Amino acid sequence: MKRIITVNSNQVHKSLETKKLLTEKLLNVGFEVSYDFHPDAELIISIGGDGSFLKTIHDFDFPEVPVVGINTGHLGFFPDISPDNIDAFIEAYLKEDYIIQNIPLIGASVCTNTHCLDVFAVNEVVVKGDKSRTIHINLKVNDKHIQKFSGDGMIISTPTGSTAYNYAAGGSIVDPSINLMQLTPLYPINTNAYRSFTSSIIFSSESIITIAPEYRFENSILIVVDGVEHRYSQICDIKIFVSHIRMNLLRMSDYEFWSRVSEKFL
Numbered sequence: 001m002k003r004i005i006t007v008n009s010n011q012v013h014k015s016l017e018t019k020k021l022l023t024e025k026l027l028n029v030g031f032e033v034s035y036d037f038h039p040d041a042e043l044i045i046s047i048g049g050d051g052s053f054l055k056t057i058h059d060f061d062f063p064e065v066p067v068v069g070i071n072t073g074h075l076g077f078f079p080d081i082s083p084d085n086i087d088a089f090i091e092a093y094l095k096e097d098y099i100i101q102n103i104p105l106i107g108a109s110v111c112t113n114t115h116c117l118d119v120f121a122v123n124e125v126v127v128k129g130d131k132s133r134t135i136h137i138n139l140k141v142n143d144k145h146i147q148k149f150s151g152d153g154m155i156i157s158t159p160t161g162s163t164a165y166n167y168a169a170g171g172s173i174v175d176p177s178i179n180l181m182q183l184t185p186l187y188p189i190n191t192n193a194y195r196s197f198t199s200s201i202i203f204s205s206e207s208i209i210t211i212a213p214e215y216r217f218e219n220s221i222l223i224v225v226d227g228v229e230h231r232y233s234q235i236c237d238i239k240i241f242v243s244h245i246r247m248n249l250l251r252m253s254d255y256e257f258w259s260r261v262s263e264k265f266l
Contacts (some may be wrong), residue, residue: 003177004038005032005034006033006034007047007240008044010049015123018083018086041223044056046067047069047243048073049071050075050164050242052079062105062120062247066100068249069071070082071083075264077260081170089252097252100250101248101250102247103158103160105121105246106121108121108244109241110232110235111231111236112236113233113234120243122247123161124164126222127213127222127223128154128222128224130222134189135214136148136213137149137214137215139154139210139211141203143180143208147196152187153222154168156183156209157162157181158182159178161175162174169184170184174202179205180204181205185200193254205235208241209239210237211240213237
């Protein structure tokens, strides 16, 4: 049977060189290589940084096929294979010497006056004010009112995404084996006029977070999904939940989350 691997790369020179080298090496050991998503592919390899890795996942519509990254970017938290270690990676893959992390995504049902649309995130969904405006949000959890929040916005992250924007905003790093959502405020206003929570909140995987914006000036709500901005007119509410959709992330057998955190962040 043909063994097909899909290779996806950004357009950075180093990535394109790595793509060419990887293709030659995969062909030499008997794989077929596709540069577009192939329905019979057994593996997807993303070449680039973390942004390119997330773009691959979204462009390929959250495939069930395992995904692995070769890092030609900077931080490289998702794509943890160095271009210098391609031979070792291929050898380990052929020996099935790897692990698969099954990662839950979060979904956001964005409802306007006319319709609802579901979007999904590997790392986070961010609700914030457009044009640097303060936003005012009514926050509910499981249909129970929590508070009226005022500030720059909110990050709702997965455990996998806890090391990304969430961490930069002061949120906690969460072990990815724990299934939950984390809500981290962005520059909350906490005065006599506005009372907003100032630290992260952890919610169970069964919770549904509802965000209903108040429009005091203009339709100034911006939704950012894994770093990509989405604009909708007159949003009524946004319901955020742990999705049934999961991503299969291939890691080398010696991968350990907290060692990775220590290497990259501490």
